Amino acid sequence: MRRVSLIRAAQEVGLSLAEVAVALETLPHRGTPTKRDWERLSRSWRNRLDSQITELQALRDELTDCIGCGCLSLKSCAIFNPADAVSEKGSGPRYLLGDERVAIPAG
Secondary structure, X not given: OHHHHHHHHHHHOOOOHHHHHHHXXXXXXXXXXXXXXXXXXXXXXXXXXXXXXXXXXXXXXXXOOOOOOOOOOOOOHHHHOHHHHHHHHXXXXXXXXXXXXXXXXXX
């Protein structure tokens, strides 16, 4: 039952079934996992979850501003991202993904 609960909890926070499978392989195949086993498993996800939390906080804080997505739908894009210059860094929300905001010359 604990393993099923772990799978459900992991899915709720966005972990993939592949990530869960890798983690479950660290548990003993026979016998009941100990508290130490569960702590080791949860520590293995810590960096992944911290990164996800940081990304969600950035999304929350930057969502109403230009996030460098290339949409050109906001008036500020003409100022901060003329001619979609940020797209040269790649697709997606470049600033949200951690790219540094730089002054982009107009024209």
